[in-house]
Amino acid sequence: MDFLDLVKLRHSCRAYTDQPVADHLIDEILAVGGNAPVGRGLYNNLHFTVVQSESALNRIREYSTINGNDRSFGANVLIFVSTNNLENLISYENVACAVDHMALAASNLGLGNCYLYGFIRDMVQENAPQLDALNLPEGYVPLAALAIGYPVQNQVKPPKTELISKVKIQRV
Numbered sequence: 001m002d003f004l005d006l007v008k009l010r011h012s013c014r015a016y017t018d019q020p021v022a023d024h025l026i027d028e029i030l031a032v033g034g035n036a037p038v039g040r041g042l043y044n045n046l047h048f049t050v051v052q053s054e055s056a057l058n059r060i061r062e063y064s065t066i067n068g069n070d071r072s073f074g075a076n077v078l079i080f081v082s083t084n085n086l087e088n089l090i091s092y093e094n095v096a097c098a099v100d101h102m103a104l105a106a107s108n109l110g111l112g113n114c115y116l117y118g119f120i121r122d123m124v125q126e127n128a129p130q131l132d133a134l135n136l137p138e139g140y141v142p143l144a145a146l147a148i149g150y151p152v153q154n155q156v157k158p159p160k161t162e163l164i165s166k167v168k169i170q171r172v
């Protein structure tokens with residue numbers, strides 16, 4: 001897909017069907033995420049966890065569901081991005097680059113997706129027991145995740161017809 005068309009198409013999806021996502025699609029998204037630009041080339045300080053087993057998803061949903069609202073939006077694939085280098089602030093940027101690349105890759109494959117941050121931050125701050133579902137290697141902390149899946153009908157938005165920056169621009 002033309003890159004600008006992809007940017008016009010990508011949007012956050014906050015409700016997913018049960019339709020499974022094929023492994024080769026997840027693999028493509030991971031390959032794109034693992035080739036995102038990463039400050040100082042610190043790929044070794046990042047870690048991807050694909051949460052897709054029923055047991056792991058349920059454990060994460062146990063935490064993400066507050067007052068009946070699932071903050072992982074019922075997605076049946078969640079790719080968590082973790083770092084073992086929190087003391088270096090560049091790790092936060094690197095995680096964001098990887099998630100954003102994966103979001104674009106998912107949209108390019110016709111998959112709904114959403115960048116998840118809030119409930120993961122809360123999980124880490126509270127050291128929630130549900131973090132065990134990630135089975136992370138020693139020293140790694142999750143900072144964000146990408147929810148992926150097939151969007152329910154009312155989540156499918158028409159692509160933007162033109163790209164107008166939502167961020168104020170100043171030229172000096």
Ligand SMILES: Cc1cc2nc3c(=O)[nH]c(=O)nc-3n(C[C@H](O)[C@H](O)[C@H](O)COP(=O)(O)O)c2cc1C
Pocket residue numbers: 010011012013014096114115116117118119
């Ligand atoms: C760093 C970051 C954190 C985000 N955290 C969440 C989140 O926790 N939950 C959520 O529903 N959306 C989250 N989003 C999605 C944004 O709300 C969304 O991208 C923004 O409102 C623009 O909408 P769009 O993605 O549909 O273009 C996050 C996005 C980014 C880049």
